[in-house]
Amino acid sequence: MPPLPQPELPEPAYPSVDSMLARKFGKEVANxxxxxxxxxxxxxxxxxxxxxxxxxxxxxxxxxxxxxxxxxxxxxxxxxxxxxxxxxxxxxxxxxxxxxxxxxxxxxxxxxxxxxxxxxxxxxxxxxxxxxxxxxxxxxxxxxxxxxxxxxxxxxxxxxxxxxxxxxxxxxxxxxxxxxxxxxxxxxxxxxxxxxxxxxxxxxxxxxxxxxxxxxxxxxxxxxxxxxxxxxxxxxxxxxxxxxxxxSGISNLSFPRTDPTVIMAVLSACGTRILLGRQNRWPKYWYSTLAGFLEPAESVEEAVRREVWEESGIVVGRVVIHSTQPWPYPANLMIGAIGQAVPAAVAAETSVNRARKTGSTTEAGATQEGASRGEDLQKIDLGNDPELEDAKWFTFEEVKEALRVGTSGLGEEASAEYKEGDLRLPPKTAIANQLLDGVVNGFATGTFGKL
Structure with missing residues (x-):
């Protein structure tokens, strides 16, 4: 079906008010x-x-x-x-x-x-x-x-x-x-x-x-x-x-549930690529950021690292919160984060230590493609949790072009400018889109190209 119109996103609270937080972290993102x-x-x-x-x-x-x-x-x-x-x-x-x-x-x-x-x-x-x-x-x-x-x-x-x-x-x-x-x-x-x-x-x-x-x-x-x-x-x-x-007592009522879910854009250690995955039910060439439920007694940062490693084998270091999104299907709060993978050598050491505890013989390392380009890219391993059909490291240029012409809802066509075989991404109404837009436009580096 042809793509439906993509509405404008809501304005953040008090966007015209100057503050030290906006100067340091950029303007607030409202999803x-x-x-x-x-x-x-x-x-x-x-x-x-x-x-x-x-x-x-x-x-x-x-x-x-x-x-x-x-x-x-x-x-x-x-x-x-x-x-x-x-x-x-x-x-x-x-x-x-x-x-x-x-x-x-x-x-x-x-x-x-x-x-x-x-x-x-x-x-x-x-x-x-x-x-x-x-x-x-x-x-x-x-x-x-x-x-x-x-x-x-x-x-x-x-x-x-x-x-x-x-x-x-x-x-x-x-x-x-x-x-x-x-x-x-x-x-x-x-x-x-x-x-x-x-x-x-x-x-x-x-x-x-x-x-x-x-x-x-x-x-x-x-x-x-x-x-x-x-x-x-x-x-x-x-x-x-x-x-x-x-x-009796303080538990005298049932309150509405909200299920916290982490969703994350992951940068490579060298800061030149972004990790994206896809499920087999999605259209061809359609990828998105990784996501998963926050578990009890787990911080947001820990959930990001766990979900990324379970689904892709990538070891993530620093994690920062980007923005959040209510998602009423049925009761999620999407906690959008941006994380950066650790260097491949550090990941390999982490995996060796984990292998000694679990008995696994799998070890992480750098990809040959990354080495040939002078990039530090951890190898992707889908063998832990078979949730994803595929995961790849994409360049900023590929993501920027997909954000420009390759976004759509599931079951909808991309724009007329889209070329078959190129990357496709979720629409801007999805927080995944905003996370990727934030990464390629300066959130990770602090340059804030859109301000």
Missing amino acids: YFSGSPLNRVSFLRPDHQFLSQALTHPSTLFLLFQNLNPLTSSPTDLVKVKYADLKPLLPSDPYAKSEAEVIKDYNSTTYIPQLVFLGLDERKDGVAYKQLYKGQPYFALDVTPKGNLKEKAEELIKGFEAKGWSFPEGRMHLSLPAEEAAIYAEARHMLDWNARNPFCAQCGQPTLSINGGFKRTCPPTDTADLPSSATSTSTATPRERASCATR
């Missing part, structure tokens, strides 16, 4: 899916009066999702609807009661569409709460047909489809404008987390969404067996649920 215009006002999420006012305000906008796919009118436009459009699914105000009352009235048999308060756009007129917190409220709502509201959700979706709107399937939505992409990322992340945690991890009983969709709790009682007329103010007694450790 796609970050840079949300919303003030999350997280301290107001337990305030049901605020949430109720924000939910029903005439200015409030809702992003809708079906099976985690957003409602769109085009690849570059999210559809935003009003509260009145959602009356079939939200016949009453879900925030009319306090959290304590909602927990007390919990009914495990009633399906409630997942609703998440995303924040306030303070640039727009909207709700004014206590004259301190003002702006246009944003919510996300899961309209996937389920439970006792299945037919109403299906009817609502048919109405949207009649307008030409749709819920396009796909893991990536990388053509949205930067601000909308950031709001989408928050919404998808939170809806996905809620959908994955319908039961308590400690006792296995159903959980309840509270705190504007940002927490889940394990209620102590269940009104499912009570007459339909029973409420929190009646004399009827709800059923006591089995005991659960999450209802």
